[in-house]
Amino acid sequence: MIIGAGVLGVTAAYHIKSNNPAKSVLLVDRFSDVSQGNTARSNAMFRNTFTSRDNQLLANSTIDFYIDLQEKSKIDIGIRKTGYLWLMSEEQLSRNARHIEKMEKRGIETKVFGGGQVKDRIPSLCTDFAPTDEDASLMNLDPVDGGVFGAKCGRLDPSKLSKFYLERFLNLGGKTSFNTSAQELLLEPKIPLDIEGEPFVWQDASITGASLTGDLQGNFRAGRVLLACGAWTNEILWPAGIDGHVKAKKRQLFKIASNEKLAGLLRCPGFNNLGDLPFLILPKSGCFAKAIPESREFWVGCDDNLGREYIDIPARDLDEYKAEPQYYERNLHAILRKYLPQFENARPDRMWAGLYSYNTLDYLPFVFEEGGIIVIGGDSGSGIMKADSLGRIADALYREGDGAEATLFSGERYLVKKLGFASRDVEREEWVI
Amino acid sequence: MIIGAGVLGVTAAYHIKSNNPAKSVLLVDRFSDVSQGNTARSNAMFRNTFTSRDNQLLANSTIDFYIDLQEKSKIDIGIRKTGYLWLMSEEQLSRNARHIEKMEKRGIETKVFGGGQVKDRIPSLCTDFAPTDEDASLMNLDPVDGGVFGAKCGRLDPSKLSKFYLERFLNLGGKTSFNTSAQELLLEPKIPLDIEGEPFVWQDASITGASLTGDLQGNFRAGRVLLACGAWTNEILWPAGIDGHVKAKKRQLFKIASNEKLAGLLRCPGFNNLGDLPFLILPKSGCFAKAIPESREFWVGCDDNLGREYIDIPARDLDEYKAEPQYYERNLHAILRKYLPQFENARPDRMWAGLYSYNTLDYLPFVFEEGGIIVIGGDSGSGIMKADSLGRIADALYREGDGAEATLFSGERYLVKKLGFASRDVEREEWVI
Numbered sequence: 001m002i003i004g005a006g007v008l009g010v011t012a013a014y015h016i017k018s019n020n021p022a023k024s025v026l027l028v029d030r031f032s033d034v035s036q037g038n039t040a041r042s043n044a045m046f047r048n049t050f051t052s053r054d055n056q057l058l059a060n061s062t063i064d065f066y067i068d069l070q071e072k073s074k075i076d077i078g079i080r081k082t083g084y085l086w087l088m089s090e091e092q093l094s095r096n097a098r099h100i101e102k103m104e105k106r107g108i109e110t111k112v113f114g115g116g117q118v119k120d121r122i123p124s125l126c127t128d129f130a131p132t133d134e135d136a137s138l139m140n141l142d143p144v145d146g147g148v149f150g151a152k153c154g155r156l157d158p159s160k161l162s163k164f165y166l167e168r169f170l171n172l173g174g175k176t177s178f179n180t181s182a183q184e185l186l187l188e189p190k191i192p193l194d195i196e197g198e199p200f201v202w203q204d205a206s207i208t209g210a211s212l213t214g215d216l217q218g219n220f221r222a223g224r225v226l227l228a229c230g231a232w233t234n235e236i237l238w239p240a241g242i243d244g245h246v247k248a249k250k251r252q253l254f255k256i257a258s259n260e261k262l263a264g265l266l267r268c269p270g271f272n273n274l275g276d277l278p279f280l281i282l283p284k285s286g287c288f289a290k291a292i293p294e295s296r297e298f299w300v301g302c303d304d305n306l307g308r309e310y311i312d313i314p315a316r317d318l319d320e321y322k323a324e325p326q327y328y329e330r331n332l333h334a335i336l337r338k339y340l341p342q343f344e345n346a347r348p349d350r351m352w353a354g355l356y357s358y359n360t361l362d363y364l365p366f367v368f369e370e371g372g373i374i375v376i377g378g379d380s381g382s383g384i385m386k387a388d389s390l391g392r393i394a395d396a397l398y399r400e401g402d403g404a405e406a407t408l409f410s411g412e413r414y415l416v417k418k419l420g421f422a423s424r425d426v427e428r429e430e431w432v433i
Numbered sequence: 434m435i436i437g438a439g440v441l442g443v444t445a446a447y448h449i450k451s452n453n454p455a456k457s458v459l460l461v462d463r464f465s466d467v468s469q470g471n472t473a474r475s476n477a478m479f480r481n482t483f484t485s486r487d488n489q490l491l492a493n494s495t496i497d498f499y500i501d502l503q504e505k506s507k508i509d510i511g512i513r514k515t516g517y518l519w520l521m522s523e524e525q526l527s528r529n530a531r532h533i534e535k536m537e538k539r540g541i542e543t544k545v546f547g548g549g550q551v552k553d554r555i556p557s558l559c560t561d562f563a564p565t566d567e568d569a570s571l572m573n574l575d576p577v578d579g580g581v582f583g584a585k586c587g588r589l590d591p592s593k594l595s596k597f598y599l600e601r602f603l604n605l606g607g608k609t610s611f612n613t614s615a616q617e618l619l620l621e622p623k624i625p626l627d628i629e630g631e632p633f634v635w636q637d638a639s640i641t642g643a644s645l646t647g648d649l650q651g652n653f654r655a656g657r658v659l660l661a662c663g664a665w666t667n668e669i670l671w672p673a674g675i676d677g678h679v680k681a682k683k684r685q686l687f688k689i690a691s692n693e694k695l696a697g698l699l700r701c702p703g704f705n706n707l708g709d710l711p712f713l714i715l716p717k718s719g720c721f722a723k724a725i726p727e728s729r730e731f732w733v734g735c736d737d738n739l740g741r742e743y744i745d746i747p748a749r750d751l752d753e754y755k756a757e758p759q760y761y762e763r764n765l766h767a768i769l770r771k772y773l774p775q776f777e778n779a780r781p782d783r784m785w786a787g788l789y790s791y792n793t794l795d796y797l798p799f800v801f802e803e804g805g806i807i808v809i810g811g812d813s814g815s816g817i818m819k820a821d822s823l824g825r826i827a828d829a830l831y832r833e834g835d836g837a838e839a840t841l842f843s844g845e846r847y848l849v850k851k852l853g854f855a856s857r858d859v860e861r862e863e864w865v866i
Binding site: 139187202206238240249284326361 | 571572573574620624626628630632633634635636637638639667670671672673674675676678680682717718720735736737738739740741742743744745746759763764765767768791793794795804854855856857861
């Protein structure tokens with residue numbers, strides 16, 4: 001049984017069913033379809049530009065699979081290889097030079113544009129601020145002296161992607177039960193004595209299933225239980241005395257419909273084959289703009305780390321987490337309009353929020369087994385771009401335990417226990433701007 | 434300002450004041466004195482028997498300081514060097530042989546007793562169970578084939594220890610404010626603009642103080658804030674968007690008054706200079722017995738990991754966490770009476786519970802700085818035995834940042850950032866039985 005049919009749950013379900021065809025695999029989710037929770041609220045970008053070897057392997061192989069799917073197998077998952085463009089000051093460029101070198105050495109394709117080259121391609125970009133610009137000096141805005149471009153990066157459609165995995169899973173004979181909510185895990189002794197209060201400390205016990213409500217009701221037992229509940233991982237695991245290792249934080253996205261002024265920004269030839277504006281990251285607070293020319297809109301956002309509270313046990317109803325108009329106004333828009341003046345009067349016509357599931361230890365995902373349950377999560381906002389690899393790793397753990405090596409789509413091997421906690425061994429990410 | 438005057442807060446306060454005599458240091462706590470929270474509810478044991486080099490350094494040096502205090506400086510902190518005795522089956526002994534070897538190599542004194550030697554010294558111990566013993570086979574109880582004895586281990590009085598640090602801190606001119614509760618941290622911009630909603634994402638901001646209630650009231654600002662709130666770390670940090678990295682779990686202790694039958698067990702010569710029974714750990718579920726001959730009592734407990742829930746934000750009132758009579762009865766006593774039959778009719782006349790602050794990443798403590806606040810915690814139940822070292826490390830971080838090396842009481846140097854999260858580098862503990 002797999003609890004949680006977000007992008008991580010559905011990829012794991014597919015890979016497990018695919019490699020264990022004789023096993024009955026049931027995928028349950030409290031929503032009415034796959035990826036209706038935080039996956040649906042995601043910015044849905046992908047990139048391979050990481051310095052951590054683990055991030056590189058997990059993302060690169062996943063992206064290769066997605067591209068192969070769309071380009072060779074002609075299954076449309078909405079991929080647009082727009083690239084990412086990090087705009088930086090001289091100081092930021094020089095601070096990041098060794099990271100770029102490290103990526104290049106490991107085959108992660110990046111290109112550094114000079115300030116002039118960026119300005120040629122995005123003429124409306126404000127690359128420098130006059131000393132008399134009070135706003136800019138108050139906000140301590142850095143100039144744009146260049147940009148780092150990641151080529152194997154872009155956007156995709158998480159709904160199409162999730163449906164692809166679901167369909168394959170169903171074709172293999174996998175079963176689903178939507179509108180089904182896991183309430184609590186069943187922790188039961190291996191040899192039950194039928195005495196009240198079991199399991200006792202001296203009994204060998206493990207997670208044997210979960211109590212479900214909704215379309216499927218009652219105590220449901222399975223040979224193995226896999227949990228992929230994202231922000232709700234602790235809610236399910238903590239009562240059983242197992243730590244879920246995630247911390248939830250609200251993240252917001254604001255959609256701006258393109259107007260006459262903004263239209264020119266949607267397409268900026270010279271970066272990618274599409275002629276589209278790459279996913280643009282400004283030199284302040286991770287403020288970004290995602291151009292979607294086909295629907296003539298931009299999605300914008302930025303990172304509020306300090307001051308944005310961690311949520312212990314998030315509400316089940318994601319509508320509790322609303323995007324805040326004043327967050328757009330005073331935080332995000334204040335930056336955006338300075339670098340891209342055509343956003344001056346831009347106001348969002350739609351806004352939404354979702355929850356990141358942070359693994360605050362090293363911000364890399366985890367796949368571990370404890371008390372008989374396999375847990376996958378902690379993707380810290382990059383679940384979609386690593387999902388295929390994580391699904392394969394969950395399957396290897398399921399089949400062979402944490403001493404196993406998973407084979408990624410790229411053919412590379414990945415030692416499962418590196419992503420666990422008992423022997424965690426991952427390279428920290430340094431590409432944090 | 435140091436928030437939290439448990440054993441970690443008061444040692445940090447002392448070391449910081451001691452090495453920065455010109456600084457005003459204020460120690461605040463919501464209780465009316467030092468160490469009235471979980472420190473007071475602790476089992477108050479200490480040991481240096483760890484395989485992790487970091488645990489060894491932190492504990493060994495702390496214990497050296499405590500012993501020096503009592504033996505050389507003649508300051509009574511209630512130390513009794515009873516030793517720890519882990520009773521083990523053949524299989525457990527053999528599984529742990531390499532750990533014992535590792536400890537010996539690093540100068541951690543251990544001694545392995547054979548089954549006969551243990552039985553000679555604790556004649557009432559049941560070292561084997563007949564195949565007809567239904568209870569024992571149901572509970573899957575291991576025989577006692579020997580014991581591993583840690584010599585530089587024992588018990589102390591956490592109240593006396595904490596009062597020693599407090600007195601020294603006060604003598605140096607440190608200030609305290611008890612009955613003072615920290616409600617929330619103040620997160621403020623370096624350059625305030627006096628606009629509602631500050632700090633904005635584009636402002637440089639940090640923790641500048643806390644809002645206090647009780648004997649000291651209002652927004653209190655300090656040059657630096659250090660947090661040592663144990664189980665309540667997340668409650669204070671999460672609203673500011675900083676992770677506290679602890680998870681609380683209830684732990685219980687049961688006091689058994691000695692009767693005629695039990696009296697013989699309080700003293701078992703042949704292990705330590707006191708002639709007392711060492712702190713005894715049975716081969717099942719970490720079940721232990723602590724003999725206190727001077728007050729003719731035993732404290733007993735055991736570990737319920739799986740099935741004992743993690744608590745997200747613990748109640749401020751520790752009385753919410755009660756020891757459970759049926760936990761004693763069905764879990765702990767069930768084991769105890771099998772190995773030590775004189776506990777057959779023993780019932781606790783006092784019982785209490787407290788909260789462990791687990792760092793579920795590696796179960797070692799942390800000392801880190803984020804957003805301008807220094808955080809110390811995650812001791813996972815071994816705060817007292819590492820407190821002096823952790824206080825010195827917090828001081829080094831305060832004075833020189835996380836690139837600093839702290840000098841421990843033993844004279845050994847410890848790189849501060851090893852205990853942080855950004856560059857965490859600790860050896861995992863393997864001595865977990």
